[in-house]
Amino acid sequence: MFSWFEKRVNPYPDSPAAQPPKGFFPFVWSATAGMRPLIAGMIVLTASIGAFEALLFSMLGSVVDWLSHASPSTLWQQEREKLLLLFAILMTSPLLVALQAMCKYQGLFGNFPMRLRWNYHRHLLGQSMHFYQDEFSGRVSAKVMQTALAVRDTVMIVCDILVFVVIYFITMTAVVGSFDLVLLLPFLGWLVLYIATLAFFVPRLGKAASRQADARSLMAGRITDAYTNISTIKLFSHAQREAGFAKSAMQEFMLTVHGQMRLVSGFEVINHLTSMLLIASTAGVSLWLWTQGNVGIGAVAAATAMALRLNGISHWIMWEMSSLFEHIGTVQDGINTLARPVAINDQSGAQPLNVTHGEVRFENVGFAYGGERKVIDQLTLTIRPGEKIGLVGRSGAGKSTIVNLLLRFYDVEQGRILIDGQDIRTVTQDSLRAQVGMVTQDTSLLHRSVRDNLLYGRPDAGDEEMVSAAQRAEAHDFIQSLSDPKQRTGYDAHVGERGVKLSGGQRQRIAIARVMLKDAPILLLDEATSALDSEVEAAIQGSLYRLMEGKTVVAIAHRLSTIAAMDRLVVLDQGHIVEQGTHNQLLAQKGLYARLWAHQSGGFLGEEAGEDESTVAT
CATH class of the missing domain: 3.40.50.300 (P-loop containing nucleotide triphosphate hydrolases)
Incomplete structure (x- = not known):
């Protein structure tokens, strides 16, 4: 069963990654593509669970009434059918919860953000060089990761938690009203105060979250930029300068955190006050109605229990609504990067x-x-x-x-x-x-094995062709001497981020071998031998001339x-x-x-x- 639900969503669709819409609601709606049937199933099951939980209080109130009118020796004979029905209803709830959990956790929780990361990453790979020249690479990757999770959590809160709360409250109102309409007054009064509290705090929390998301991505971008350029930082002895540069971003982030936490504290205090007023007023009204003979003991117990349950739910709603607007802020921040149009596109029918x-x-x-x-x-x-x-x-x-x-x-x-x-x-x-084959002055290698970097020129090349290209580029000898901390050697050794474990001349020779393996008819050389010493340059000059033949x-x-x-x-x-x-x-x-x-x-x-x-x- 677990596997069946896990396969309902394909996290890696083959269809081309479309540019996400710029508007918030279109952006989120487009993100649910391929998962909407499962989301709809989760909504129906969540609504059923919410209605059941509210009706449960009514059932328990009926039990209290049965206890007040029957003696222990006659309870089973008088209420046997109702007790069996109550037991059967209780036993169906685990099935609803199980199906809802399968939809939510097996089907959506992991697949949803992974599908978005897959689509966003493919879309960003198509962005122009100009796009990446204007952005921190760490900032872009943070947007992909954060936005995918924020979209999932936004959908989950709206389609799962808010549906549960709305259905629960509607059902609860119907149950309380069936006891006596006067009992609805404390609940309706609490609802007005609670909505007013949400209306005041939640938008402010959303704006604070948006500022925080932007500050977080800036902080991550600066830290990543320092790690990416660690050799330059050490060369100029600027570790403290870079720490200060990151600290300024951290301080900006902490300012947003303090502002957000002040709002949360105020929300917490006011929410608790309204919950206590609800419990006190519900208990008082229900007891007064009982003294008037308008409701039974079961109604008093059920109404008070519902008020106590709302106290817990209100705190839950508060945090979920705060999280919702934090996620909305993160999504809106991510839209600015992820929904940016691709500057260089293939023409239709290219x-x-x-x-x-x-x-x-x-x-x-x-x-x-x-x-x-x-x-x-x-x-x-x-x-x-x-x-x-x-x-x-x-x-x-x-x-x-x-x-x-x-x-x-x-x-x-x-x-x-x-x-x-x-x-x-x-x-x-x-x-x-x-x-087109190209060798540049600033050679960048992938943080993978030498083999992977060489085969980037022609992935379908065999080992013999790969080694031949390395030999022609005067790279084979030094490659055989390479090793990494995981005991990988030779062509299987990893070269570090951007090839940092190799010298400039070694990186250049691997780049030349990669282009030799590609063997494209048009060749571009931009300072192709600038990182080589004179002896090595002279050694491979003949290979370069052979590479240029017929191109x-x-x-x-x-x-x-x-x-x-x-x-x-x-x-x-x-x-x-x-x-x-x-x-x-x-x-x-x-x-x-x-x-x-x-x-x-x-x-x-x-x-x-x-x-x-x-x-x-x-």
Whole structure:
């Protein structure tokens, strides 16, 4: 039975993850997709349990009345049928509770948030690079985890607890009214006071919870950011500075906690006062009606017991309503991140990119990162199939931006980019990037095994192909010497977060091996050998040249000697192409490239004296 209920919800649906709606109610409603039949079943069972519990007091009141009118020797003979019916009714309640628990805990409690995490995570994986540049990674992951739980708890409170309370109160009112309508007055008076209390405190608690959720995610983001950049923190001896940076976020969080707890304390005191007034007034009215002969002893016992039960329920409702608005605040905070539209989308009907030759063409391309100053301005460039070009220019000239546009990390704001005549905006992003291999200066590895990182280039590759790529990248020898704290060695050793356990040169060689294994027809090299020492660079230079054979290559390097042998060098300045040609041709022109070459220090590209460096990031 447990397994049957656990399989009613698929926590990992195969259907594409849709962008969540921005409104609160549409957001929560969309989150219940795939689980609504089970939620409806839980609501019906919860309502039945609530009605049963209220009717139970009426039954017990009847028992008291039977005891007051019958002697011990005659009770069974006089009330046998009613006692058997009461026993049968009592025995059905465990079945209702069991079914409700199966729906709630086996079917929904674990599957509900996991399904949301799965969908939110897939949606966020499709977000643009710009999205992640504006967010803490720790903050984003906290939103995924917190919002999934908050949505589940919001639905549970509304569909389970509030349904129980409403049905219980309606049934209880009917039972008390059947004794004498005057007995309803204490309950109705308490209800008015209780609703007024909720109306005052709960919205304020909701606003406090929303502020707290935002402060919590900021605190988590700052702490995670410190751990992610621990090497930089230690390099500059800023552990205390980072502790202070996190402390300021913690202090902001504690301010929200203190404000929330003040409201909770006030709510607790007033709620207890109204509960005591309910018990006293119910006992007083029921006793007065009994003295008047309007109700029996059973009604006095049942009404007083219901008042006592409401005392407990009111505290329960208070905490659940406070939790509800805390969850609502967390959900609303999460909506701001999770419901943000994806900036870079595949067009409807987008087809896979078909690379037959590898020609890349930029036609009148303009791009400004959404600002006014254009980083790329009316750039037109054709890279012939199999041609190897080097992009040259000072910082801010637009070199890396060209690479980002070609990978469609950003969409061009003017013009278009074509590969073998296909506009890259009309093909699927996955197929575009599958046809492009790239090695960057800042190599980031996954916190997994060396094998997993290498096979990221081509997951279906065999061990022999993987090892061959590592050997060509001069990485095989050092990989065999690796080990980790769990005694995993060689290709099974884990490299740490972002590859922190490896040197920069080792990370770079694994990245090069990964691209070699991918063997894509278009190759991008952005400072591909910058982290390598001269000896290792010289050792793998031949492998890189073999890797470039038959491919269309775009290379960026500040060390001009590494790209001087390219078929063509394209010199950029402030987003424009100012010179093109081979190394010798450009030196003969005595233009910008010749001046950059002359100003190199130690083989690296330096800034020209007297010229301002562009501050635009590339």
